[in-house]
Amino acid sequence: MSGKLQTISRYMLRQRCVFNSMRSISTAMPILVSHKHHVGRDPLVYRTIGQQLEMTAASHGDVEAIVSCHEGKRYTFKTLLREADALAAGFRKLGLQRGDAIGLWAPNFMHWYLGMMGAARAGLTSVGINPAFQGPEMAYCLNKVNIKAIIAPETFKSQNYYEILREICPEIPDAEPGKIKSQKFPHLQSLIIDSSNDLKGALRFNDLLDLANQSEREEVAKTQRDILPESACNIQFTSGTTGNPKAAVLSHHNFVNNGIHVGNRNQLEGERICVQVPMFHAFGVVITIMAALTKGATMVLPAAGFSPKDSLHAIVNEKCTIIHGTPTMYVDLVNTQKKLQVPLGRIKKAITGGAIVSPQLIKDVRQVLGVETVHSVYGLTESTAVIFQTLPGDGSDMVLNSVGQLQDHVEAKVVDSEGRCVPFGQPGELCVRGYTTMKGYHTDEQKTRETIKDFWLHTGDQFILEENGYGRIVGRLKEMLIRGGENIFPKEIEDFLNAHPQVIEAHVIGVPDERLGEEVCAFVRLEEGMDPASFTAESLKAYSKGKLAHFKVPRYVIPVDAFPRTTSGKIQKFKLAEAFKENYATELKAARA
Structure with missing residues (x-):
C-alpha cells in the first residue's frame, strides 16, 4: 500500500473511531451525581448587622421590633437602634475595643437582645452562652474565647448567675465595676448584671445604658463603615467528640445574608413571631432574630424560658401569626392547647427545626393549633443556620419527607467515604459550601481543617440529595x-x-x-x-x-x-x-x- 493510501486509511479509521465514540456518548445515560448549586433570585448583600439595623429602622421605624411579655417591655426598630447605640457607646466607655468578645449568658430577656445589637454596633463579638451552664462550663467558655465582659441576669429560677460567677472568679466582689483583675480569667474585665440591686464588682445593665453622653452615642453611627462584613460578629459553642465545646466563629456577612434568605422563604414581612426557642441558639439568633430584623417582623417573647401556657396566651394577646419552635416544644404546645382550648385565631406558619418532625405532630399542629402550614429548616451551627428549608407552597408530604430545598446561594454535594459524589437519591455525607460557612473554630486550626476541606464544610450528617434540590437526613455520622x-x-x-x-x-x-x-x-x-x-x-x-x-x-x-x-x-x-x-x-x- 502506498504512503498516500496508508494516510487515507489511517484518517478513515480515526474518523470511524471518533464517530463510534460520539455515538456511544450520545446513547449512554448520563450519571447524575449528588451535586447541586442553588442560584438565588436575590443577590447576596455586603453589610453588617449594625448597617442592617439602620436600614430597617429607616424603613420600619415605628414597627415593633420586639415585645417581651414577661418583662412588659416593647421596642420599635427606631428605639431599638437608639438603645443599641447607647449600649455600644457604653461598651466603649468600659474600654472594650473592636473585636473583643462579650458573653451573653441569659434566657430570653430583653437585655440579651439589646446586648447583641449593641455589641454589633460597637464591632464586638457576642458570645451566646447556654443559660443552663454551671460554673465549670462557664469557666471553660470564659477562657476559650477570651471573654472580656459578661451580660447576665442576677437570677433566673434556681440559677443565680452572679453567685456562680463569684464562685469561679472570687476577685469580682473586690473589684471596681469594669476593672476586674483575675488570675484564672486574665481577659475578664467587666460584669454587667440586669438587676436593681447593687452587686459588688458588677455594673447594673441600666447604668450601662446611661454611661455614655449624647455625642459619644452619635459617634457610634459614624464608625459603622469601619466594621467589615467579613469580621466576626458572633461565637456559638457547639459540642464536639473531644468532650469540650468548640467555638464556631460567624461573621456579619453570614448572619445578615442567612437572615435575608430565611426571611424570604418564610415570608416574614409584617408578621409577628411567637419566639419559643432560646435566643443564644442558632435557631434563635439567626433564624429568628436576623430573619425578623431583615424583614421588619416583630419578635414576641412569651417567657424567659419555654412555657407552652405563656406561648398560647402570647399568640392571642400579641396576635402572633408565626410560631418558632423545636418539635418537642410543639408536642408540649399541642398538649397544653388540648387542655386549655385557647382561642388562637389565625396562625399562618409553624416553623420547626432541630429534630425530625413526625407525621402525627404535623397533623396535631395543624388541627389542634389551627396552623395553616408547617415549615421545616435544616442546618448546623457551622453553616450559620439554614442550608435547607421548606419552600412557600410546599405541602405536608414535602415537609414530612424532606428537610426542604437547598437554600439560595448554597452549593451542596453528597459524598462517599472516599470523597466521591454518590448518585442522586443515594446516601452519603452532606457537604456544603458558600456564604453560610463559618470563619472557623476559634483557636482550633486542626478542627477547622478537619471540618472545612477544600472550602467544603463537612456536616457529618448522612444525607440523601434529590435531583430537584430537596434533601433528607438518613442518620448522623457523628456521635451527637x-x-x-x-x-x-x-x-x-x-x-x-x-x-x-x-x-x-x-x-x-x-x-x-x-x-x-x-x-x-x-x-x-x-x-x-x-x-x-x-x-x-x-x-x-x-x-x-x-x-x-x-x-x-x-x-x-x-x-x-x-x-x-x-x-x-x-x-x-x-x-x-x-x-x-x-x-x-x-x-x-x-x-x-
Whole structure:
C-alpha cells in the first residue's frame, strides 16, 4: 500500500473511531451525581448587622421590633437602634475595643437582645452562652474565647448567675465595676448584671445604658463603615467528640445574608413571631432574630424560658401569626392547647427545626393549633443556620419527607467515604459550601481543617440529595444525639460520669423518646461491692446539680458488669442500643408512665 493510501486509511479509521465514540456518548445515560448549586433570585448583600439595623429602622421605624411579655417591655426598630447605640457607646466607655468578645449568658430577656445589637454596633463579638451552664462550663467558655465582659441576669429560677460567677472568679466582689483583675480569667474585665440591686464588682445593665453622653452615642453611627462584613460578629459553642465545646466563629456577612434568605422563604414581612426557642441558639439568633430584623417582623417573647401556657396566651394577646419552635416544644404546645382550648385565631406558619418532625405532630399542629402550614429548616451551627428549608407552597408530604430545598446561594454535594459524589437519591455525607460557612473554630486550626476541606464544610450528617434540590437526613455520622433540640455529645457526659467516685467506667448513648426525640442513657460499671440499686437516675441528678447542665444529665442509668468491645478494645455502642431496646425500653417506659 502506498504512503498516500496508508494516510487515507489511517484518517478513515480515526474518523470511524471518533464517530463510534460520539455515538456511544450520545446513547449512554448520563450519571447524575449528588451535586447541586442553588442560584438565588436575590443577590447576596455586603453589610453588617449594625448597617442592617439602620436600614430597617429607616424603613420600619415605628414597627415593633420586639415585645417581651414577661418583662412588659416593647421596642420599635427606631428605639431599638437608639438603645443599641447607647449600649455600644457604653461598651466603649468600659474600654472594650473592636473585636473583643462579650458573653451573653441569659434566657430570653430583653437585655440579651439589646446586648447583641449593641455589641454589633460597637464591632464586638457576642458570645451566646447556654443559660443552663454551671460554673465549670462557664469557666471553660470564659477562657476559650477570651471573654472580656459578661451580660447576665442576677437570677433566673434556681440559677443565680452572679453567685456562680463569684464562685469561679472570687476577685469580682473586690473589684471596681469594669476593672476586674483575675488570675484564672486574665481577659475578664467587666460584669454587667440586669438587676436593681447593687452587686459588688458588677455594673447594673441600666447604668450601662446611661454611661455614655449624647455625642459619644452619635459617634457610634459614624464608625459603622469601619466594621467589615467579613469580621466576626458572633461565637456559638457547639459540642464536639473531644468532650469540650468548640467555638464556631460567624461573621456579619453570614448572619445578615442567612437572615435575608430565611426571611424570604418564610415570608416574614409584617408578621409577628411567637419566639419559643432560646435566643443564644442558632435557631434563635439567626433564624429568628436576623430573619425578623431583615424583614421588619416583630419578635414576641412569651417567657424567659419555654412555657407552652405563656406561648398560647402570647399568640392571642400579641396576635402572633408565626410560631418558632423545636418539635418537642410543639408536642408540649399541642398538649397544653388540648387542655386549655385557647382561642388562637389565625396562625399562618409553624416553623420547626432541630429534630425530625413526625407525621402525627404535623397533623396535631395543624388541627389542634389551627396552623395553616408547617415549615421545616435544616442546618448546623457551622453553616450559620439554614442550608435547607421548606419552600412557600410546599405541602405536608414535602415537609414530612424532606428537610426542604437547598437554600439560595448554597452549593451542596453528597459524598462517599472516599470523597466521591454518590448518585442522586443515594446516601452519603452532606457537604456544603458558600456564604453560610463559618470563619472557623476559634483557636482550633486542626478542627477547622478537619471540618472545612477544600472550602467544603463537612456536616457529618448522612444525607440523601434529590435531583430537584430537596434533601433528607438518613442518620448522623457523628456521635451527637439531639434531646429536644439540644445538641449533646456523649463524651462530655462520659468524662463527667467517669469522675464520679463510685463509677469505674461509663458510656452514654441516645435512646428514642416520644416527646424529646432522644433521651440520654448512661451505662455504668460501678466499683466492686457497690449495690447497683443505689446508683439511680435520681441520685445522679442530685450529684450533677451545679456541675452539669440539666439537659445533659442522663434520664436512664443502667449498671452493667461489662461492656461489649471489639477485639481492639473499642466499645460497641450499637450493642448497648440493642440491649436497651431488648431489655430496658419497655420496662423503663412503664416505670415512667
